[in-house]
Amino acid sequence: MILSHAKAPACQSGAAGRQRRKAETLKKNLAALRLCVMLSSCAVNAVAQQRADFIIVEKPKHLSILNQYQQQLSPEETSALVSYSPFLIVNPNEILGDGLTQCMKATLNGVPYYFVKDDSAGLIGGQAAGISKTYKSAILLADTIAIVQRSAMELLDVAGRKRTPLAQGSQLRRIFRSSRLTLVQVLSTGAYGWVNLKEGNGKGWTVVKGSMATSSKNLEQLIPEIQLKLNAVNAKLAKLYDIFNHKASVVRTPPQWSLQPSSAGLLCTLPADSSAQFYKESTRWLSKDIESLLLGTPMLVTASAGRIEIR
Numbered sequence: 001m002i003l004s005h006a007k008a009p010a011c012q013s014g015a016a017g018r019q020r021r022k023a024e025t026l027k028k029n030l031a032a033l034r035l036c037v038m039l040s041s042c043a044v045n046a047v048a049q050q051r052a053d054f055i056i057v058e059k060p061k062h063l064s065i066l067n068q069y070q071q072q073l074s075p076e077e078t079s080a081l082v083s084y085s086p087f088l089i090v091n092p093n094e095i096l097g098d099g100l101t102q103c104m105k106a107t108l109n110g111v112p113y114y115f116v117k118d119d120s121a122g123l124i125g126g127q128a129a130g131i132s133k134t135y136k137s138a139i140l141l142a143d144t145i146a147i148v149q150r151s152a153m154e155l156l157d158v159a160g161r162k163r164t165p166l167a168q169g170s171q172l173r174r175i176f177r178s179s180r181l182t183l184v185q186v187l188s189t190g191a192y193g194w195v196n197l198k199e200g201n202g203k204g205w206t207v208v209k210g211s212m213a214t215s216s217k218n219l220e221q222l223i224p225e226i227q228l229k230l231n232a233v234n235a236k237l238a239k240l241y242d243i244f245n246h247k248a249s250v251v252r253t254p255p256q257w258s259l260q261p262s263s264a265g266l267l268c269t270l271p272a273d274s275s276a277q278f279y280k281e282s283t284r285w286l287s288k289d290i291e292s293l294l295l296g297t298p299m300l301v302t303a304s305a306g307r308i309e310i311r
Contacts, residue, residue: 053135060087173185
């Protein structure tokens with residue numbers, strides 16, 4: 001006798017199938033949720049842990065420094081360069097508008113400066129400027145704290161020679177953290193120095209003004225600043241093409257960067273017929289320049305030859 005296997009009722013088979021599908025859907029949803037949490041955490045950490053390179057100079061007035069228009073500093077502009085000023089490095093290997101002079105581009109309190117280099121790529125006036133040190137990949141802070149306990153901490157001068165107790169109520173502008181020390185500016189005097197904030201917020205000090213990460217500019221506020229940078233690049237391109245046209249006895253129109261809104265934010269582009277592939281390197285440096293405006297914000301910059309997107 002041949003025994004045949006009994007088949008499960010159709011209703012039981014259908015119910016089991018639905019249960020399997022529900023389990024698979026739940027598993028996929030949980031995986032997607034874990035991924036979203038992970039990406040959100042990464043995004044928050046990326047803003048909170050933004051990094052930049054800084055250079056601190058003991059006597060910056062002795063260096064050959066040009067202003068944002070690549071002109072000699074006025075007495076008022078020079079007076080802003082106090083001892084041990086921390087400059088945020090935007091481009092360590094920039095070329096001035098003449099197309100020949102090497103320099104380093106950096107900012108102090110958001111103001112651009114150009115440090116002129118000599119033939120050996122050193123900063124002109126470097127010896128007379130005294131102590132100079134570069135801090136690589138420092139953690140950007142950009143907020144203000146207050147000392148809330150008497151004798152909570154001391155200020156170590158930038159040279160590391162003198163310690164000064166900070167009075168209760170003192171307000172410090174945090175600039176960056178390197179290793180275990182934080183570079184600050186004492187708002188009452190303008191002096192720079194190091195503090196050790198290992199005690200943590202609420203234990204001797206507290207944040208009184210939010211960081212750039214929590215009070216970031218929106219894109220609309222940044223448009224004028226970005227446009228100024230594009231205008232500066234466009235002026236350089238026009239000048240270079242003018243020199244080339246004169247020497248080659250030809251007439252070629254220089255490509256010009258334009259700024260327009262995109263679906264995700266802002267878009268900077270060169271004209272489609274400008275052979276943008278030849279401007280890949282300059283696009284990279286311009287994008288880094290724009291990134292310096294966005295430090296401490298959640299905004300991102302992506303770049304390809306002749307195209308920079310801000311979102």
